[in-house]
Amino acid sequence: MTRYSLAIDIGGTFTDAVLLASDGTSYVDKTLTTHNDLLEGFFRGVDLVSARAGIRAQDIDDVVVHATTVVTNALIERKGPPVALLLTEGFRDILYIREEHRYDMYDPQIEFAEPLIPAERTFTLKERTYADGSVGLPVSGDEVRAVIAQCREKGIVSVAVCFLNSYRNGANEQEVARIFAEEAPEIYVSLSSVIAPQMREYLRASTVAINAYTVPITRPYLTALIAELKARGFRQQPLIMLSNGGVIGAERASTMPVRMIESGPAAGALVACYFSRIFDIPDLISFDMGGTTAKACMVQNHEPLVTGTFEVDRRYRFKPGSGMPITVPSIDMIEIGAGGGSIASVDDLGLLKIGPESAGSMPGPVCYGRGGTDPCVTDADLVLGILDADRFLGGDMDLDLTGAQSAFDTLGKALNLPRNQAAWGVFEVVCEQMAAATRTHATERGIDYRGLPLLAFGGAGPVHACMVAELTESTKVIYPPLASVLSAFGTLVTPVQIDLVRSHVTTLDALEWCAVDEVLGAMxxxxxxxxxxxxxxxxxxxxxxxxxxxxxxQQSEVRIELDFDPRKTRSTGDILALFEEEYHRQYGLKLDGMKVEIVNWLVTAAGRQPERAAVRAPDGSARRSETRPVQIRGTAQDVPVWQRASITDTDRIAGPVIIEERETTIFVLSGWEVSRHESGSLVAEKFAGKVAAEKEAN
Structure with missing residues (x-):
């Protein structure tokens, strides 16, 4: 009997739906994200793919998995509700002081992201927990009630609580939560001792502030989603994709949206690993460009890089330290506000600027015909001729070419450029932004990005990937099947998993195994x-x-993977040996005679890896022989247009070329050749002669 799995990925502009049958047959569709009611877009996607498969929603009897970039987009675009922050008296400005680190010592104009919670919505309480976890001063109920009154006056809907040393003992934070539950149950409360029970005050404060900022968005939505799926006859509880590359139940995920920040992107990175194995390419760059953001992740030895701390919304040249840090386990990637809906504008210096503001799905780019007036990246792609106004989403969504041209006439005047040159300028600038982010991300991690293949996906990724590849000195771009909805498919090949971290600082020679038993046992x-x-x-x-x-x-830690349960072996010698081995691998030395300190314990709880049939490539269709004029670097060229499903294993197609499929468009530049891989993926490779000429020129 055929079983069906469903994946829905809600992005800032489009909601992607994938229905996967147990025999590998896939049904996909895209619909505009309905920001005012996310459930509407979710179930519209469900209905579209169910109709394509000819089944009822009740026939979906395997997992229902959900990924979303809604949390990330809310942070980048600052569209969240009013949120308050409660701190220990004397620490009011922690989000502004940060860690007192200038990420660029020699630049007098460095920028930081503005705190999500401003000073006027920050409150302090007279309480104190000491470094050993003992409570020196309990919370005053009267003080908490006074804060509640002020929160109501300011229209606060969510509160973040981060007290000093609460990672050792969260009793005072728990008391605040108890009083809020009694006096103001309508206000969401996020506790740092629950969300991020780790040392380093600013990191905890930033993490819990982000959770509080986004929980009013995710909690009502996921609660309603659970109820609606049940009402519609679905047999399974929904699973939610987390930033760490695992999925977890929706009820638990709804209380900790900070773990969902890289939800959709994490799924994309994992499916990039899936294709790295198919192609037997251990190292590659995962490049995902959607309607609102672009994401890059380095895959090494078929696995994504993982980090315990990452940043969102880097505001200054993608430099570490210029964004908002989060201390939760996550797949390590960089994300910027550069997508199909990113708005093009002219800055105070008269220079072209792309994003981070996005037109989203409402009103969307001008060409969507939904009231948008600002020129966007998708408008540029249409004006250049890369996109076909009559065949967007297979013709189900007409694009307004005249409106897009008018918008670029206006932008061109501001730049003193003709319309087509302004549009190509947008195309080049957004590609350079994404390439610069990729170079920065790789260089920070000591990875030589030059020559690494790109796996291109997302609705806008295949349009821009070839140019990004040229800018990162890559010679190969892979366009997988289901490229436009690949992140949604990625959620179906990931296990149920949650990563937990607890700080328990002690030197190895003073380790008390009863305390370790308690910490690890709780996790x-x-x-x-x-x-x-x-x-x-x-x-x-x-x-x-x-x-x-x-x-x-030392200030920084080294992560040590333990291939045993330390509660059972109770061997400090084995732990020390693993530390010294890893430290030597990373730094080329070890410090004999120096005491070693354990800062954090980590536990990963996981279910079995899901077994899914390989996705079958679409069947071939009749070839369509045509060309259309495309503006490339200011010159009109007649570019061949192919339908993806018509390309066979024997075809070798020289660029420039446009390859269309229903959900996305592939644009390959001159000097590249496209062929079809047995997996159904298309592979664009740079001509050897052009590579040699470029090396000689450099």
Whole structure:
């Protein structure tokens, strides 16, 4: 009997739907994201793919997995509700002071992202928890009630609480939550001792502030989603994609949206690993460009890079330290406000600027004909002739070419350029922004990005990937099947998984195993509960352990993967050996005689890897022989147009060429050749002669 799995990925502009049958047959569709009611867009996607498969919603009897960039987009675009922050007295300005680090010592005009919660909505309480976890001053109920009154006056809908040393003992934070629940149950409360129970005050404050800022968006939505799926006869509880590359139950995910920030992008990075194995390419660049944001992730040895701390909304040349830090486990990637809906404008210096503001799905780019007036990247692609106004989404969505041309006439006047040159300028600038972000991301991690293949996906990714590849000195671009909805497909090949971290600072020689048992036992219990809520049987539970360690007195930690349960082995010698081995691998030395400190314990709770049939490539269709004029670098060229489904294994297509499929368009520049891989992927490779000429010129 055929079983069906469903994946829905809600982005800032489009909602992608993938219905995957157990025999590998896939049905996909896209619909505009309905920001005023996300459920409307979710179930519109469900209805579209169900109709394509000829089944009812009740026939979807396997997993329902959901990914979204809504949390990320809310942070980048600052479209969240009024939120308050409660801190220990004397620490009011922690979000402004940050960690007192200038990320560029020699630039007098460096910029930081403005705190999500401004000073006028920040409150302090007279309370104190000491470094050893003992409570020196309990919370005053009267003080908390006074804060509640001020929150109501200011229209606050969510509150973040981050008290000093609460990672050691969250009793005072819990008391605040209890009083809010009694006096103001309508206000959401996020506690740093629950969301990020780790040392370093600013990191915890930033993380819990982001959670509080986004929980009013995700909690009502996911609660309603659970109820509506049940009402429509779905048999499974929905699973939500997390930033760490795992999925978890929607009920738990709704309380911690900070773990969903890289939800959709994480799914894309994981499916990039999936294709790296298919192509036997251990190292590649995952390049995902949607309607609102673009994401890049480095895949090394078929696995994505993982980090315990990452930043969103970097405001200054993608430099680390210029964004908002988050201390939760996540797939390591860089994300910028450069998508199909990113708005093109002229800055105070008269220079062309793209994003981070996005037109989203409402009103959307001018060409959508939904009231948008600002020229966007998609408008530029249409004006240049890369997109076909009559065949967008297979003709289901007509584009307004005249409106887009008018918008670029206006932008061209501001730049003193003709319309087509202004449009090509937008195309080049947005590609350079994405290439610069990729170069920065790779260089920060000591990775030589030059020559690494790109896996291009997302609705706008295949349009721009070839230019990005040229700018990153790559010679190969892979366009996988389902490229436009690949992040949604990625959620179907990921396990149920949650990563947990707890700070427990102690030197290795002073380690008390009873304390370790308590810390790890609490995380194992929490992980088991999360897996059970997601429908995983206890027999399928797996737990892996890690520690973040350093030499005493150092600032940064090294993550050590433990291939054993430390509660059972109780061997400090084995842990020390693993630390010294990893430290030597990273830094080329070890410090004999220096004490070693454990800072954080980590537990990963996971279910079994899901078994999915490989996606079958679309069947071939009749060839269509045509060309259309495309403005390339200011010159009109007649460019061949192919239908993707008509390309065979024997075809070798020289660029420039446009390859259309229903959900996206591939644009390949001159000097590149396209062929079809047995997986159904298309592969664009740079001519060897052009590569040699460029090397000689350099």
């Amino acid at each position: 194992v219990s929490e992980g088991a509960t999360a897996l059970g809520e997601a429908g995983i049987r206890e027999a399928e539970f797996t737990f892996s352990f890690a520690a973040e360690m350093r030499y005493l007195g």
